[in-house]
Amino acid sequence: MPGQPENAATFHNNVFVFSTEENLTKFLAEPKKYLVNPPSMPLEHRVLMIGPDGSGKLEMANKLADFYSWKVVNYKKLINDKIEELNRLEVHIPNNPEGGRIGLKEDELGNINDGKPIDAAKFVPWILDYLGHPLMKKKPVPVEEGQEEQVEEEELDDDTKKKRDIEAKKK
Numbered sequence: 400m401p402g403q404p405e406n407a408a409t410f411h412n413n414v415f416v417f418s419t420e421e422n423l424t425k426f427l428a429e430p431k432k433y434l435v436n437p438p439s440m441p442l443e444h445r446v447l448m449i450g451p452d453g454s455g456k457l458e459m460a461n462k463l464a465d466f467y468s469w470k471v472v473n474y475k476k477l478i479n480d481k482i483e484e485l486n487r488l489e490v491h492i493p494n495n496p497e498g499g500r501i502g503l504k505e506d507e508l509g510n511i512n513d514g515k516p517i518d519a520a521k522f523v524p525w526i527l528d529y530l531g532h533p534l535m536k537k538k539p540v541p542v543e544e545g546q547e548e549q550v551e552e553e554e555l556d557d558d559t560k561k562k563r564d565i566e567a568k569k570k
Contacts, residue, residue, distance in 0.1 A: 481525050501528050
């Protein structure tokens with residue numbers, strides 16, 4: 400149950416937030432009674448650590464990962480390793496969900512190699528793959544009774560797109 404900011408207490412340099420004032424009062428009366436087990440974090444917890452090189456962010460991330468069984472994503476290393484891997488290939492590999500391949504468009508890879516900027520969102524599939532979330536095609540939205548079936552834009556031919564646009568303007 401989520402806590403409320405107005406029901407917060409500090410104990411041994413940790414902040415505890417409670418859902419009700421009653422729970423806060425009970426905790427403050429006997430905090431050790433409620434701290435039998437060490438703190439635990441959900442497995443699917445995201446923490447972003449940033450800082451200049453040499454600041455110890457990777458060391459701290461690894462310590463947290465060891466303690467909570469998290470997986471560390473060293474973004475810079477992951478991206479650089481993947482780009483090196485793509486550059487070693489003789490044949491360019493674009494994204495292919497069915498084949499389980501994650502790459503870049505050839506011009507995007509060329510832009511990176513030329514030192515040109517690229518949208519960081521292009522690397523999200525690499526991170527998801529690294530975390531064990533496979534790249535998949537988007538599942539179609541189920542059609543509810545009384546609704547028209549939704550068709551992916553690229554599946555429509557030009558005449559169908561024109562007819563659809565004309566019908567939309569009429570409404």
